[in-house]
Amino acid sequence: MSTPHRVKVSLPEANSRGYEVLVGSGLFASLATALSRFCPAHRYAVVTDDRVAELYAVRLSRMLHSAGHRTDVFAFTSGEAQKTRETWSLVSDAMMESGCGRDTAVIAFGGGVPGDLGGFVAATYMRGLPLVQVPTTLLAMIDASVGGKTGVDTPAGKNLVGAFHQPQCVLIDPEMLQTLPDAHLRSGMAEAVKHGAIADAEYLDWIEDNVESLLAADPQALSRLIMRSVEIKAEIVASDVMECGPRKLLNFGHTIGHAVETLSGYALLHGEAVAVGMVEEARIGERAGVTAAGTSARLRRVLTRLGLPTSLPIDFGADAVVQHTRLDKKARAGRVEYSLIQDFGRPFIGPAGVWGHPVADETVAEVLAGVGSRG
Amino acid sequence: MSTPHRVKVSLPEANSRGYEVLVGSGLFASLATALSRFCPAHRYAVVTDDRVAELYAVRLSRMLHSAGHRTDVFAFTSGEAQKTRETWSLVSDAMMESGCGRDTAVIAFGGGVPGDLGGFVAATYMRGLPLVQVPTTLLAMIDASVGGKTGVDTPAGKNLVGAFHQPQCVLIDPEMLQTLPDAHLRSGMAEAVKHGAIADAEYLDWIEDNVESLLAADPQALSRLIMRSVEIKAEIVASDVMECGPRKLLNFGHTIGHAVETLSGYALLHGEAVAVGMVEEARIGERAGVTAAGTSARLRRVLTRLGLPTSLPIDFGADAVVQHTRLDKKARAGRVEYSLIQDFGRPFIGPAGVWGHPVADETVAEVLAGVGSRG
Ligand SMILES: NC(=O)c1ccc[n+]([C@@H]2O[C@H](COP(=O)([O-])OP(=O)(O)OC[C@H]3O[C@@H](n4cnc5c(N)ncnc54)[C@H](O)[C@@H]3O)[C@@H](O)[C@H]2O)c1
Ligand SMILES: NC(=O)c1ccc[n+]([C@@H]2O[C@H](COP(=O)([O-])OP(=O)(O)OC[C@H]3O[C@@H](n4cnc5c(N)ncnc54)[C@H](O)[C@@H]3O)[C@@H](O)[C@H]2O)c1
Ligand SMILES: [Zn+2]
Ligand SMILES: [Zn+2]
Numbered sequence: 001m002s003t004p005h006r007v008k009v010s011l012p013e014a015n016s017r018g019y020e021v022l023v024g025s026g027l028f029a030s031l032a033t034a035l036s037r038f039c040p041a042h043r044y045a046v047v048t049d050d051r052v053a054e055l056y057a058v059r060l061s062r063m064l065h066s067a068g069h070r071t072d073v074f075a076f077t078s079g080e081a082q083k084t085r086e087t088w089s090l091v092s093d094a095m096m097e098s099g100c101g102r103d104t105a106v107i108a109f110g111g112g113v114p115g116d117l118g119g120f121v122a123a124t125y126m127r128g129l130p131l132v133q134v135p136t137t138l139l140a141m142i143d144a145s146v147g148g149k150t151g152v153d154t155p156a157g158k159n160l161v162g163a164f165h166q167p168q169c170v171l172i173d174p175e176m177l178q179t180l181p182d183a184h185l186r187s188g189m190a191e192a193v194k195h196g197a198i199a200d201a202e203y204l205d206w207i208e209d210n211v212e213s214l215l216a217a218d219p220q221a222l223s224r225l226i227m228r229s230v231e232i233k234a235e236i237v238a239s240d241v242m243e244c245g246p247r248k249l250l251n252f253g254h255t256i257g258h259a260v261e262t263l264s265g266y267a268l269l270h271g272e273a274v275a276v277g278m279v280e281e282a283r284i285g286e287r288a289g290v291t292a293a294g295t296s297a298r299l300r301r302v303l304t305r306l307g308l309p310t311s312l313p314i315d316f317g318a319d320a321v322v323q324h325t326r327l328d329k330k331a332r333a334g335r336v337e338y339s340l341i342q343d344f345g346r347p348f349i350g351p352a353g354v355w356g357h358p359v360a361d362e363t364v365a366e367v368l369a370g371v372g373s374r375g
Numbered sequence: 376m377s378t379p380h381r382v383k384v385s386l387p388e389a390n391s392r393g394y395e396v397l398v399g400s401g402l403f404a405s406l407a408t409a410l411s412r413f414c415p416a417h418r419y420a421v422v423t424d425d426r427v428a429e430l431y432a433v434r435l436s437r438m439l440h441s442a443g444h445r446t447d448v449f450a451f452t453s454g455e456a457q458k459t460r461e462t463w464s465l466v467s468d469a470m471m472e473s474g475c476g477r478d479t480a481v482i483a484f485g486g487g488v489p490g491d492l493g494g495f496v497a498a499t500y501m502r503g504l505p506l507v508q509v510p511t512t513l514l515a516m517i518d519a520s521v522g523g524k525t526g527v528d529t530p531a532g533k534n535l536v537g538a539f540h541q542p543q544c545v546l547i548d549p550e551m552l553q554t555l556p557d558a559h560l561r562s563g564m565a566e567a568v569k570h571g572a573i574a575d576a577e578y579l580d581w582i583e584d585n586v587e588s589l590l591a592a593d594p595q596a597l598s599r600l601i602m603r604s605v606e607i608k609a610e611i612v613a614s615d616v617m618e619c620g621p622r623k624l625l626n627f628g629h630t631i632g633h634a635v636e637t638l639s640g641y642a643l644l645h646g647e648a649v650a651v652g653m654v655e656e657a658r659i660g661e662r663a664g665v666t667a668a669g670t671s672a673r674l675r676r677v678l679t680r681l682g683l684p685t686s687l688p689i690d691f692g693a694d695a696v697v698q699h700t701r702l703d704k705k706a707r708a709g710r711v712e713y714s715l716i717q718d719f720g721r722p723f724i725g726p727a728g729v730w731g732h733p734v735a736d737e738t739v740a741e742v743l744a745g746v747g748s749r750g
Contacts, residue, residue: 089460089529096531099701124499127526127537151502154464156471162502163538327471 005223007230009146010238011166018238019169021146021230025219027173031060031134032067035107038169039132042103043070045095047118049078052110052136055179060109072098076117080266083113083152085161091121105130105168111137111184112144112270116159119150123165133170137180138188138222139271142195142229145170147237147247157327158258172230174223185217187271189306190253192225194278195232197299198249201344203228204302211305248355249347251339253278256368259324263316268309275308284359284367285340285348292343318368322361336361380598382605384521385613386541393613394544396521396605400594402548406435406509407442410482413544414507417478418445420470422493424453427485427511430554435484447473451492455641458488458527460536466496480505480543486512486559487519487645491537494525498540508545512555513563513597514646517570517604520545522612522622532699533633547605549598560592562646564681565628567600569653570607572674573624576719578603579677586680623730624722626714628653631743634699638691643684650683659734659742660715660723667718693743697736711736 004024011018022034035044044064048057053075064071074094076087095104106129108118115133122131133145151162177185189207196204206228207214213221233250240247257277261268268276279300285291300310312321325336337356340348350357379399386393397409410419419439423432428450439446449466451457470479481504483493490508497506508520526537552560564582571579581603582589588596608625615622632652636643643651654675660666675685687696700711712731715723725732 085460085464092536093529093531096529096535124526124536124538126535127524127539149502151499154468154471156468160471160501161467161499163499164502327474327476 005227007227007234009166009234019167021170021172021234023141023172023174023223023227023230025173025175025223027171028056028059028134028176029063031171032063032069034169034171035064035069035105035132036067039105039130041069041105041130043072043100043105044107045100045104045121045129046071046073046107046109047091047121048073048075048109048114049082049111050075051078052114056109056136056176072100076114078110078113080113080153080270083117085152085154088117088120088124088152091117092125095121095125100125100129102126102129105132107132107134108145108167109134109136110140111135112140115140115144116150116162117152119148119165119167120152120162123150123163128165131165131167133167135170135172136176137184138177138226139184139191140188141172141174141177141226142188143191143233145172146230146233147250157262157324160327172226174219174226177217177222178219180217182215183269186215186307187269189214190271190275190278190303190308192229193299193302193306194250194252194274195229197278197344198252198339198341198347199232199236199345200228203232204344208302208305211302215306245355246347248337248339252341253281255325255336255338256280256284256321256364259321260312260316262324263320264313268313272309275303275306275310276312279303279310280312280368281338281340284338284364285342285357287363287367288340288357288359290340290342290348290357295341295343298344312368318365321368322365325364326361336364380602382602382609384541384609394542396545396547396609398516398547398549398598398602398605400548400550400598402546403431403434403509403551404438406546407438407444409544409546410439410444410480410507411442414480414505416444416480416505418447418475418480419482420475420479420496420504421446421448421482421484422466422496423448423450423484423489424457424486425450426453427489431484431511431551447475451489453485453488455488455528455645458492460527460529463492463495463499463527466492467500470496470500475500475504477501477504480507482507482509483520483542484509484511485515486510487515490515490519491525491534492527494523494540494542495527495537498525498538503540506540506542508542510545510547511551512559513552513601514559514566516547516549516552516601517563518566518608520547521605521608522625532637547601549594549601552592552597555592557590558644561590561682562644564589565646565650565653565678565683567604568674568677568681569625569627569649570604572653572719573627573714573716573722574607574611574720575603578607579719583677583680586677590681620730621722623712623714627716628656630700630711630713631655631659631696631739634696635687635691637699638695639688643688647684650678650681650685651687654678654685655687655743656713656715659713659739660717660732662738662742663715663732663734665715665717665723665732670716670718673719687743693740696743697740700739701736711739 106122148166261273282296481497636648657671
């Protein structure tokens with residue numbers, strides 16, 4: 001293994017050390033060492049899903065056991081449909097059954113689903129256990145594992161119940177992406193495009209220039225993508241841990257995206273829904289006069305080249321989508337706030353430094369229904 | 376209403392203002408004003424139980440509505456048996472149903488059960504809503520509402536799932552205790568005795584000298600008790616928000632207490648179980664040579680005068696109790712740590728400033744089984 005690249009996530013709390021995100025090809029093989037160093041514990045509870053477990057859990061347990069770490073694996077059925085309070089209860093109960101106490105650290109191992117669910121278990125088990133994120137999907141590596149958001153879905157919508165719980169460290173081995181299904185690799189790319197769109201126009205160019213090698217899962221291209229995306233996310237998170245300011249920017253594409261994802265019954269992957277969401281929200285921004293003309297068209301082009309959808313499924317009513325955005329966590333005082341960009345790398349900041357832009361439901365409905373010119 | 380007495384709870388986090396505990400006879404009548412001042416919000420979700428709702432919810436809603444606050448009441452069946460993940464889910468879902476968003480503040484209204492459960496809803500709803508504690512039992516006033524611990528029980532034991540979530544303020548009106556059943560008033564006294572035992576020998580004397588007026592629910596005596604207990608709890612909490620040091624002291628009586636409470640199937644009230652726990656843990660301390668001789672005898676006398684039990688129910692096996700202490704959150708690395716006192720007002724602090732004293736299971740079993748002299 002080459003020396004891993006390290007990205008520091010600084011936290012503003014006076015008594016917090018922040019934590020490191022380690023990115024290194026082959027890092028998985030030295031997980032035991034990394035754990036001893038960054039999150040020493042009497043025992044480890046690995047929270048994962050059955051697919052990841054099938055591919056990697058035996059190796060993981062063996063490594064940890066031979067390093068002398070007592071380790072139990074708690075695996076649930078893979079998929080967003082399991083990211084529920086019920087699964088959270090079952091995992092917590094199984095941990096109690098096996099006697100995990102406050103001397104246990106949780107390893108959230110897998111994509112964003114085990115990441116969010118394992119993180120929420122760690123946040124709430126005996127009022128909080130130390131947590132290590134070991135993401136294995138692109139989406140989880142560049143987005144879900146960094147920032148401390150944990151939680152589960154409820155029948156009313158995504159991530160409606162959860163907590164902020166920062167990990168002790170995040171350990172990323174890009175080689176684990178070799179086994180990831182193509183659709184999930186593409187889905188993860190949507191968040192990288194988002195990072196370029198909100199924070200770094202050059203990065204967006206680089207992604208567009210490297211679409212082929214990225215989609216071919218070229219390890220070097222993927223490592224570079226992961227590092228830059230993690231840097232961007234870490235910077236934004238560090239500036240605003242509790243999500244009252246700049247962090248809202250990360251919601252670009254997600255107000256519409258979440259609605260679309262829920263309405264599809266999770267037939268659309270998260271990144272696919274976010275791809276649609278970014279294009280639609282760029283169009284909303286163009287219509288509202290805050291986003292430069294041509295932004296949605298450029299996004300549409302990059303996302304299409306990455307094999308991602310860029311418009312609402314035809315059987316989706318605009319009104320149903322609007323309805324769904326109203327329960328969004330970003331809805332305040334009855335109005336829905338959108339995180340918009342002025343141009344690539346230039347977030348929109350409203351009067352008095354307010355992040356987020358309230359948009360009237362009718363405007364959103366018109367844009368979604370395709371009224372007016374398509375970007 | 377006389378001007379309320381204010382106790383400040385300072386929090387060590389750099390970016391936290393801490394919060395105030397207001398204690399005042401008749402304060403309930405000016406709740407709307409206090410809320411506008413200490414926790415302004417677009418709307419309020421009152422989480423309570425059906426008994427408290429029956430007694431006070433109509434008045435509360437009316438007051439808040441006429442002050443222009445949009446308010447919804449979410450009441451569940453009273454009792455510890457309802458302090459579960461299921462009730463937490465139902466309340467969260469009902470709040471979603473009625474459209475509560477991030478602009479909502481939660482009012483945890485009632486005893487420690489609505490306090491802990493409403494607090495956990497606030498901690499986890501959309502990853503955290505502002506919270507106000509309005510305790511209505513003595514136990515909740517002097518203990519549960521201050522300190523930010525929230526959570527629910529699981530089949531494996533009490534408070535095994537939860538989060539730290541500090542309120543914006545705590546509003547206490549001792550007059551609400553006039554409707555509290557006698558057994559619950561006595562149960563609350565156990566925690567006041569604990570405060571005296573761990574932090575202030577004079578306060579313990581004062582309680583013993585005022586047993587009659589306290590049990591007669593004399594408003595002045597109760598106000599004084601609440602204020603002193605809140606001060607003690609606030610001081611300890613401020614010194615150790617995350618419970619890694621001095622705060623452990625508050626667990627005095629609770630390692631055995633929780634085991635006894637669970638084993639009784641909650642037939643024993645929390646304070647009753649803690650009364651037993653304090654006497655037994657004082658005896659454990661005496662046996663271990665850390666607690667002054669006569670401590671358990673004195674505790675037994677005060678608690679008996681308060682009408683509280685002081686020994687294990689005869690049908691409880693010592694081994695079953697020991698077994699239960701092993702899942703306690705205070706069990707680390709397989710050993711159970713007890714928070715002991717040297718003498719009244721003098722906590723035991725081990726070598727190297729370590730709080731908590733590991734005690735071998737056999738010693739605990741012997742003491743519980745009554746082997747050796749009764750204190
Ligand atoms: N917490 C956050 O800040 C944050 C940010 C973005 C997304 N999310 C959440 O992340 C979730 C989506 O994450 P996801 O797309 O990773 O979903 P996921 O965890 O379900 O993973 C997708 C699929 O890939 C499989 N898989 C995982 N790693 C693999 C590997 N290395 N090889 C082969 N198969 C593998 C999984 O078993 C699963 O079937 C959503 O629930 C979303 O809300 C959270
Ligand atoms: N969070 C903490 O730090 C902390 C500390 C101590 C205890 N607790 C928790 O508190 C709980 C016990 O609290 P509790 O004893 O208040 O239980 P509780 O909330 O069940 O209240 C006891 C009973 O009194 C009724 N009641 C409440 N206020 C009343 C009033 N003013 N008039 C008439 N009836 C009233 C309730 O309906 C209930 O039936 C336990 O679950 C315990 O774990 C938490
Ligand atoms: Zn996302
Ligand atoms: Zn207690």
